[in-house]
Amino acid sequence: MSTSDNKETAQESTQVEAKPEDKPKENLPAFEKSLTDKIQKKFGDKTEIAYVKLNRTRVNVKKEDVVKAAQFIREMGFDHAESVSGVDYPESKEIEVVYHLGSYGDPTLEKQILALATRTTREDDPKPGNDSTKLPSLRDVFYSVEFHERECFEMLGVFFEGHPDNRRLLLPEDWADIPPLRKDFGNKGR
Numbered sequence: 001m002s003t004s005d006n007k008e009t010a011q012e013s014t015q016v017e018a019k020p021e022d023k024p025k026e027n028l029p030a031f032e033k034s035l036t037d038k039i040q041k042k043f044g045d046k047t048e049i050a051y052v053k054l055n056r057t058r059v060n061v062k063k064e065d066v067v068k069a070a071q072f073i074r075e076m077g078f079d080h081a082e083s084v085s086g087v088d089y090p091e092s093k094e095i096e097v098v099y100h101l102g103s104y105g106d107p108t109l110e111k112q113i114l115a116l117a118t119r120t121t122r123e124d125d126p127k128p129g130n131d132s133t134k135l136p137s138l139r140d141v142f143y144s145v146e147f148h149e150r151e152c153f154e155m156l157g158v159f160f161e162g163h164p165d166n167r168r169l170l171l172p173e174d175w176a177d178i179p180p181l182r183k184d185f186g187n188k189g190r
Contacts, residue, residue: 006059028052035076035114037123042072050117058098058115063135066118070141071101077106078114081138084148086156088183095156096120097135099145126157126178137163 029052036049036057046065050058061069078101087096098117105111123131137160138145149160150169157179159166168175178185 010088028146029054031108032057032112035112038076039069039072043069043175050115055111056113056115058117060117063118065121066116067136067138067141070101070116070138071099073116074141075112077109078103078112079105079142080144081142082113082144084145086152086181088122088156088181089119090122090183093122093124095122095133095158097152097158099138099142101142120158124133126182128153128157128179129159131157131159133157134159134161134189136161139163157182184189 006122010092013093032052032054033173036052036059039047039059040049043061043065046061047069048060050060059069059073080102081099082102083100085098085100087098089096096117098115101114101116102112118135120135121132123133126133133156135158137149139149139160140162146165147169149158150165150167152158153160153163153166154168154171154175167173171180
């Protein structure tokens, strides 16, 4: 090995890898960051910004604050819910409902999807509408959630308080089993 090789090896071994806090922060998309900054400024620690990506943002709120957050987001120009989905977390005894919000009326928001998420308690022995698995409905804020919330009601057992029509949408009215999108649902006979 030559002398120059020894110097290079010594220099390489003395370089210290940057700690995560020393690394430059990820550049967040400015427009999307401005949207989440407005929400955070209005609600402070009542919100958690889960992510900010190009054309995609996610805001988590407690169920007590979901209606006020949705109203504010509507005032920002998001005028409809594109979809509503739910996730069952049996280990933590929670069900999460996520509203994917968009805008038809504001050209600056036309490519944006803002996910507004909240959680409620999950009963091990569900009795939809007669247990604690409840959330306030966003039907009066975004009319387009009407059928989506009904689907979450029957598929996950989340009762939406204030919804004008909490009844089955796809399953038979006499459905007696647990909601079929819960992780502990089992297909009988298979």
